Amino acid sequence: MSAKKQLKELKSIDALIDLFEEQRDKDIKLMNAFHNPVAIRNIEKGTAKQLLYLAKERDKRLAMIATLQDKKQIAVIKARYVDGLSWDEIPDKLGYSRNTVFKLHREALEVLDEQEECCS
Numbered sequence: 001m002s003a004k005k006q007l008k009e010l011k012s013i014d015a016l017i018d019l020f021e022e023q024r025d026k027d028i029k030l031m032n033a034f035h036n037p038v039a040i041r042n043i044e045k046g047t048a049k050q051l052l053y054l055a056k057e058r059d060k061r062l063a064m065i066a067t068l069q070d071k072k073q074i075a076v077i078k079a080r081y082v083d084g085l086s087w088d089e090i091p092d093k094l095g096y097s098r099n100t101v102f103k104l105h106r107e108a109l110e111v112l113d114e115q116e117e118c119c120s
């Protein structure tokens with residue numbers, strides 16, 4: 001899978017983590033009302049497995065970003081995929097021109113794709 005695809009998944013992964021945590025909390029509240037500790041433990045176990053998987057996937061993508069050597073590339077990639085900023089917002093936040101942002105983004109993806117090819 002390309003670096004860009006993996007990075008784009010970061011927002012979805014974070015959203016899923018939030019959803020699982022919210023649902024777990026709602027389920028536990030409901031089971032508490034029925035005084036069913038076994039059901040609560042089962043809910044917690046199932047959710048914990050899902051959350052662990054999602055956290056590992058998120059951490060994999062964050063570690064991928066951390067392998068970049070250029071701080072400007074890291075800043076652009078984080079702004080786009082971690083912070084979810086638009087292409088219009090990134091130049092304002094980082095103080096780079098729009099063309100520089102696109103160039104840094106492209107170069108970062110090329111580096112990440114090369115690393116993925118060499119290491120897989």
